[in-house]
Amino acid sequence: MAKPKKAIISCAVTGAIHTPTMSPHLPVTHDQIAEQAIAAAEAGAAILHLHTRDNTDGRPSVKLDDYMAFLPRVKQSTDAVVNITTGGAPTMQIRERIDASRTLAPEMCSLNMGSMNFAFHPLAERYDSFLHDWEKPYIEGSEANIFRNTLADIREAAEALLPLGVKFEHECYDVGHLYNLRFLMDRGLFEAPVFLQFVFGVTGGIGADVDNLLFMKRTADRLFGDDYRWSVLGAGAAQMPLAATALQLGGNVRVGLEDSLFISRGELAVSNAQQVEKIGRIMAELGIEPATADEAREILGLKG
Numbered sequence: 001m002a003k004p005k006k007a008i009i010s011c012a013v014t015g016a017i018h019t020p021t022m023s024p025h026l027p028v029t030h031d032q033i034a035e036q037a038i039a040a041a042e043a044g045a046a047i048l049h050l051h052t053r054d055n056t057d058g059r060p061s062v063k064l065d066d067y068m069a070f071l072p073r074v075k076q077s078t079d080a081v082v083n084i085t086t087g088g089a090p091t092m093q094i095r096e097r098i099d100a101s102r103t104l105a106p107e108m109c110s111l112n113m114g115s116m117n118f119a120f121h122p123l124a125e126r127y128d129s130f131l132h133d134w135e136k137p138y139i140e141g142s143e144a145n146i147f148r149n150t151l152a153d154i155r156e157a158a159e160a161l162l163p164l165g166v167k168f169e170h171e172c173y174d175v176g177h178l179y180n181l182r183f184l185m186d187r188g189l190f191e192a193p194v195f196l197q198f199v200f201g202v203t204g205g206i207g208a209d210v211d212n213l214l215f216m217k218r219t220a221d222r223l224f225g226d227d228y229r230w231s232v233l234g235a236g237a238a239q240m241p242l243a244a245t246a247l248q249l250g251g252n253v254r255v256g257l258e259d260s261l262f263i264s265r266g267e268l269a270v271s272n273a274q275q276v277e278k279i280g281r282i283m284a285e286l287g288i289e290p291a292t293a294d295e296a297r298e299i300l301g302l303k304g
């Protein structure tokens with residue numbers, strides 16, 4: 001009998017883009033992040049992409065203490081692969097963004113493959129009059145700041161974390177980011193197989209169109225041949241449609257409230273697990289099974 005098709009579900013639990021005002025269901029306290037991460041893993045996510053936040057007001061944080069307040073609980077309750085952000089928030093610089101992972105040495109980290117504009121979600125405009133004290137300047141600042149990921153920044157993150165056995169999820173927000181990765185691979189910085197996260201629909205990156213997905217995929221085929229695995233993340237309303245397209249093309253998928261606060265048009269998701277369950281149902285209809293955490297480790301060549 002033919003082996004069942006498998007795809008890895010990643011769940012990006014909280015991120016640094018959405019703010020507490022935008023949804024009562026966005027996990028922002030340490031307890032909420034732990035509970036939703038564990039539930040997402042139980043629902044079928046093999047990888048948990050995690051940011052942390054300040055426990056008092058939910059503002060994005062990259063402090064080690066803010067990770068340690070929930071990570072041990074997540075690790076104790078699930079065997080999911082822990083993937084820690086090195087993106088932090090787009091207003092932060094690379095040194096602080098990688099600092100906690102030098103100590104945490106997670107199995108995976110995200111790594112953003114180019115500098116870009118990164119304006120926050122237009123959802124913010126809806127809530128303009130009652131944003132928290134820290135939210136408004138933070139959101140406005142996203143239009144003025146550059147999300148800086150120079151080749152030197154990427155090298156700094158890689159040189160700090162690769163010796164710890166960290167595997168990167170390379171966040172590619174546009175076609176040029178694939179070329180940055182190839183450039184650095186040719187200079188020996190990253191080894192095959194690399195894991196690419198194609199990101200669509202961030203203001204400042206490539207748009208969330210199927211044409212663009214095919215273009216990213218074709219370009220990756222040309223640049224990396226068999227030396228890569230890939231996943232798709234669509235921001236906002238593009239989340240589920242682009243994930244479904246990726247699955248049909250043999251890719252892996254990322255969902256989670258970091259990327260979209262919604263479960264369907266105009267309806268807020270009540271949890272990360274709800275989005276994992278939804279993509280799980282779509283996969284079942286397509287005859288694809290969610291990879292377990294150990295299967296994901298094998299597919300991606302993680303240290304385990």
Ligand code: KMH
Pocket residue numbers: 012015016017049085086087088110111112171199202258
């Ligand atoms: N916020 C996402 C669009 C990171 O954390 O390094 C991409 C991301 C980046 O997850």
Ligand code: ZN
Pocket residue numbers: 012015016049051085087110258
């Ligand atoms: Zn992230």
